[in-house]
Every structure is written in structure tokens, then in C-alpha cells.
Amino acid sequence: MKVLMVCLGNICRSPLAEGIFRRVAEQRGLDWEIDSAGTSGWHAGELPDRRSIQIARHHGLDIAGQRSRQVTPQDLFEFDYVFAMDASNLRNLTELAVAQDSRARVVRFLEFAAYKGGHDVPDPYYNDQGFREVFDMLESASPAVIDRILLEQRQPLSVPTPGGIAFDR
């Protein structure tokens, strides 16, 4: 399974999502490929924001090896799931996906998890206090996201027609 986490800058939220989700998947014994990217290339090549590195380290997670990159049209073919952190990221990804006739399932991370406290992971860039909340949201939603991916693999999203041909929904 190939999973891509996407936010705006790929320095605050999606690097945390990548690190947290990879750890939860590993704990479940799943050998999945997890990556992250930004809808913008503003911080391409940079390390994660020091506040993200710090909150991750506080939770025993090292994300300092990551480097920011911009999402590409090709990502929408190569990844099975592309998770947006917020509605704005989703809008940008959907535009890219429509233009590219993508293969990936593109959805907001918290919505896919049926998270109770809203479906956007708030941008913490101008809010030092926001990083803790971002970490907690991502960590608490990750197990539900994994459960749902596993469920979808067992029950593919296809509708058999009377003629017997299955169309993807």
C-alpha cells in the first residue's frame, strides 16, 4: 500500500502525518510505503518546521530526515491513497486529479477516519500552540484510517453490473 500525506507547505502537518502514520502502520506489522508532499513548492528541499520536529521528538519520533517536496501529477498515479490535511489542500489536489484522470483515492485524512472533532487538521504555521493539537489529532485518527484502508482492500469499491462488468465508484 502506498500512502501520501499532503498539506500546503509540507513542513508542519504532513511531515508529522507521515511519521506518525508510518509508526502506527509498523506497529500493526504493515509494510506500507508512506510519503508526504505539499500543494505548494514554497519550502521544497527544507527540513520539517522545528516545531514539528520538536513535538515529534517529544513523542519519541524522529522526522528530521524528511525533506519538503511539492506534490506532482504523477503522485496521483503512483499512490493508492492521497490524504489531504484540510479542505483547501483537498480542493487543490482534486483540481490536479481531474486534470490528470488520477488513480489514487483522494480524501481528507480526518474525514476518512470519521474523526469526531471536525475534518480539517488546522494549519499551525502561525500558531506555536497548534502543533500539539495537530500531533494528537493525527495520532488518534491514524488507527481508524488503517482499519478503513484494510477494509476497503477486502471489499473493493466496485459495483457489479448485470452484464458482469465492474465499474469503479
Ligand code: 4NP
Ligand atoms: P503546512 O504549514 O502546510 O502544515 O506545512 C504551512 C507551512 C508554510 C506555510 C503555510 C503553512 N507558509 O505560508 O509558508
